Amino acid sequence: MKILIQQLARLGDIYISWPAVRALRRQYPDAEIHFLTRPRFEGAVQGLTAIDRHISMPSGSILEPLVQENPDIAGALAKLENFIAPLKAENYDWIINLTFSPFSSYLTHALSTENTRVSGYSRFDDGYFRPCDEMSAYFYAQVGIGKANRVHLADIFASMLNLEYVEADWATAEGITSDIQLPEGYMVVHVGASERQKALSSFTWASALNAIAAERPNTAVALIGANSEVIQAQEIIDQCKNLRFFNYVGKTQISDLFAIIQKADLLLGCDSAPIHVASLTDTPTLNISVGAVNYWETGPKASLAFILRSEQETAQLGEKIGSVVNQLLSGVVDQDLIVRSSGLASYAKEDETAADAFQWNLVQAIYLGMPYPMADRVEIVQAALKLNEINSFIMDQIALIPSVGLERVAPLIEQGEEIIKTVSRIVPEMSPLINWYHAEKIRIAPGSQEEIRSATLQVHQAFAQQLQVYIPQEEVQIAEAKDGTL
Template sequence: MKILILQLARLGDIFMTWPAVRAVRRMYPDAEIHFMTRPRFEGAVEGLTAIDKHITLQSGHILSPLINENGNTEESLNRMEEFVETVRAEEYDQIINLTFSPFSSYLTHSLTVPKTQVFGYTRFRDGYFCVADEVSSYFYAQVGINKPNRVHVADIFASLIGTEYTEQDWEAPVLPDIDLELPQLYLTIHVGASEKHKALTGEAWGRMVDYFARRYENMPIVLIGAPNEAEIAEEIIARAPNANIVNLVGKTRMYQLFTILKRSELLIGCDSAPIHMASLTDTPTLNISVGNVNFWETGPKATLGLIYRVEEGQEIVPERIGEIVAQLLEGHADPDLIMRTSGLVSYAKQESAEQEFAWNLVQAMYLGGEYPIADRIDIIEGAMKLDEINDFMMSQFALIPEKGVQAVTPFIEGGEDVIKSISRLVPELRPMIDWYHAEKIRVAPGTQEEIIAATLSVHERFKRHLRVYVPREEKVTTVEAKDGTL
């Protein structure tokens, strides 16, 4: 058996994929497993012994003709075709696309041969987007920034491949011997982040380190990061002259960070790859989650994983973070920290009524949970309007064989516009509306009769969800008594 696993996202996503790759190896011990990433992130594959072959998507080679002054599109397409044909010739039995991006869906479809079983995003035979499996449909509808999903991405990967993780799936790799003259005890700070808006400035880190150093004078702090983050490290050192700092920013290979993290008492960092590497070494982690981030999906999975949440636009107080770190070393967790938990939801946090309703609604639709009680009249009215427009659209689809597609299309499109407007006006119902849109996308190409039947099935299932919140009319049935009275 030959399996291809695609992860074309960034470093952190690749490390979050490690347990899934290991799980595939455990499920198919004799399979030949290939793993595809983008070339700039190939350092995140070093030490992943569960794979037999690492393939890099040669994006630089493919796109370089477009960068030239005259932009040779044909040459770029030829190079892409050559790459696809080379990989497609492997004739994979399974392709597992863990990237969940439009581009990856095209690539997955291009690499598929008739015998291939596909998990994750792909394309229908006519080129339209395809979310063929239930987990991919869930990801498309409910996962992302400002979405209600509370399941970690790593756990969604496990669901996609149809397994549950074991402890071995989360083990650290065999660690290399490195001579970096590390202290016996130390904290580690990753000074960067996956994106600039998620990061702390050098000034903020410096103030945090300076405050902490005054509380713990003899506790060394090891700084890690990429070469382009060297200036941040220099500013930290300048602003915390009394701190015991070991500066390794830009001085290590990606793989060596595993050893640094394994020996560390605590990792402190924003959303980034080391957070997920620390999950594999089970290093206690304080994740400073800043701004437009869904920490439920990408937070630390270490046993002692803690999140300090700073909402977008909220001012960061570095000394506050320094105090939280000091408290952790004293064995106390600040009440503002979001704690790692076990189970379906990875973190414990008090949420608003609207957020709780949305997540409970997701669990009802996908996991067989109880539908949440609607405590606002807007929810009932929104559901009633959706039910009404859904009935109207079903009637229009039923008219297609008689009147034709062109005659009813304007009415159907108008109905879709109403549904979108209700999604904005009644956010509690958005998970249900997003489910509806995902199911509509899943309708496969076919004859007009097949497409109509599949579409009507989506509307019928939508109606069943809606009816939970639509008051039923009292129907009084008059029964004639035996003696003729009513």
Template structure:
């Protein structure tokens, strides 16, 4: 069997893919496994022995003709077609797209053959999105910022491949010794983040370290980061003149950080690749989660993983964070910290009533769990409204073969608007509406009759999910008809 795994996201996403790739190798020991990444992030593949071949998608080369003074679309397309033809010529038996992006779905479709099994996002022949497997549908519906999902991305990958992780899947690579000189005992601080808005300013880091260093006087702090973060490291050192720093920012390859992180007492940092590298070295991790980040999906997976959640830098009291850091090294877990746990949900943090309902609803929709109890009358009212518009939509879809889509289409569009509005007014019902929208996307090309039948099936299943929240009297009236006769 010849397998291609596509991971075109950033460094951290590639490291989160390592356990899945190792599990894939265990499940298919004789398979030829290729991994496709972007050249910019190929350093995250060094030390990964689970693959037979690493391929790079030359994005810059493909796009270069488009960013000239006079865009050369033809040359860009020629280069893209050449890459696609080379990949298609590999004749992969199984393509696994772990990127979950529109661009990756087009690429997957372009290189798959008639007999290729595809897992992850792809495209139908008419160009519409294809969610061929259940996990891809789940990802489309429930994963992302503002969604109810509580499953870590690495565990989503495992579900896609139908595998169970073992301890060896979460291991640091054997890269040998480096020439880096380190203290016997130290803490690591990554000075940057995957995106600027997810990071803290050098001045805030300085205040955190100033307070921490008073408690842990003499404990060296090893600074790590990319070459473009060297100025940040210098500012942090100026802001915390009493601390003992070892500045390695811009002086290491990405793979060399494994040995630095592995021996640390603690890794501290915002959302970035080192957080996920620490999951592979099982280094205790203090993840500062800032702003528009879903820590449920991308937080640390080290056994001792802790998340310090803040909405923005302005809401942070740096001295308190320094104290929490010091207490953690003394073995005390402060109440502000979100702690790592086992099981389906990776972290222990109290949910709001709405968040708890949403996650329980997701489990009911996908895992056969019990429907959560409606504790607000608005949920019942929203469910009744949703059932009414769902019934209306089914009635209109049934009329499409007779009256045509041109006449019925605007009515169905209006029904979709109402359904989306209910999702915003009654957030508890949003998981069901996201499920519904994903199931509609899954309806592939076909004749008008086939598409209508598939759409009616989706609406019928939504009606059955809603029954848990429709009072018995309302169901009886719907079954008997408006005039009360069967």
């Protein structure tokens, strides 16, 4: 079997993919596994011995004709075709797209043949979006900022591929060496983040480190980061006088991260790749989560992993970080920390509201067969009634298509769909169910008008069944009486 795994996202996402790749190798020991990344992040496959071949997609070269004063679309497409043609000739038996992006879905479709098994995002032959399996449909419907998912991305990968992890899947890099030399007993601080808005200022990091130094003078601190963070690292050092710094910012290869992080007493960092390296080296980790971050989806997975959550960077955050670190190094867990746990959700949602809990429980009911959450607001029941009414109306219009034609009923169906979207905004508790409904409709394959009509009707019927949980029994009896079933 020949397998292609696409991971065209950023550095941290590649490291999150490592356990799934290793589990896949265990499941298919004789398979030939190829791993596709962008050139900028190709260093993140060093030490991943579970793959047979690494392929680097020349995205910069492909896009170059499009960023000229007079964009050359034909030239860009020709370069893309030159990249795709030899890959398609590999005749992959299975293409696994771990990227979940529009571009990756087009690439997956371009590389697939009619006999290729596909997992993740792809496209139908008519170009419309296609989540190829239950878990990629789940990702489309429930994962992302403002949505209800609590499942870590690494666990989503495993579920999508029907794999179960073992301890060996979460292991450090193999077969790479580093000249990095550090003393016994040190902590690592990653001064940057995956995105600027998720990073801390030099002042906040210095405040944190000075608070640590006040109780633990002469502590050894290894600073890591990218070339773009060299100035910030020096600013931190200049503001801290009672610590021993080992400054590796802008001076290391990606593979050096494992050597620096593996033996550390603690890694401090915001949302970033080192957090995920620490998950592989099982290094105790404090993740400073700032801004629009779903930490339950991308937080650290080390055995001792903690999250300090702040909606925004404040003047007091640095001192709080320092206090938390001093307690952790003394074996005490601050009450404000979010602690990693076992189970489906790696982390509980901070300051969970009743609406948050309802949405997550509804997700588990829809996808895992768990009990449906009780409606604790009359608005939830009202929303279910309205959704049921609109859904019934749409089904009536769908039933009319053979006799009156699609063109006549399409505007009415579109109006109904707009109302369903509005309900999702007004009563967010119902959004997981509405998101599931939209994802199921997207999964309908191209076909004849009758095939599409029949498949669409089935989705609406399934939607109606889900809604019945929140429809008062007397309303059901009234509806049945109107239908002449009583």
